[in-house]
Amino acid sequence: DGGITQSPKYLFRKEGQNVTLSCEQNLNHDAMYWYRQDPGQGLRLIYYSQIVNDFQKGDIAEGYSVSREKKESFPLTVTSAQKNPTAFYLCASSISGGAYTEAFFGQGTRLTVV
């Protein structure tokens, strides 16, 4: 099945720890994105990548880091510098980074800091 796979579905982190969220796609899409969703709010862009080995900060990049070493993979690390990391994280991809292209989303990872 073609699609986007995020893992794990639920993640618990202790304060002060870094944690990495996985995102893999087999759609052969060039562009990939990470969004954060807080209860009752829309999606906010954390980072995006339009090509391998290149990525750009979105609106709320502070406290997060990414890498794009392979076309299929775009992992997100939530660092200890992120003050309020508890949220629902969604990964997406699109065939290109053009404004006209629709994004395809994974099922999300719910991160809780305990």
Added chain:
Amino acid sequence: AQKVTQAQTEISVVEKEDVTLDCVYETRDTTYYLFWYKQPPSGELVFLIRRNSFDEQNEISGRYSWNFQKSTSSFNFTITASQVVDSAVYFCALSANNAGNMLTFGGGTRLMVKP
């Protein structure tokens, strides 16, 4: 800067009622794209429709219809004869070439359809 506003945070209807979800957008670009996504309880966003700024024709797909009006900067979504399976959060989004091609999302409208 671009902005999308979905003023209705939550709507509750009874099955078979028609319901309209409002979306108002702001952009300085003349070429832009508007989208609607559905987020069911499982979490992933599902793409429903895309319109470009030069195409104001209304669109109908089964029980779904969309009304795009540039004069009022609105892109409203109507579900006819709603069903329980329509219960979800619906997001309107905007992207434009001159805004880095990134999607700007509205805050979402939670639709609850009761049997």
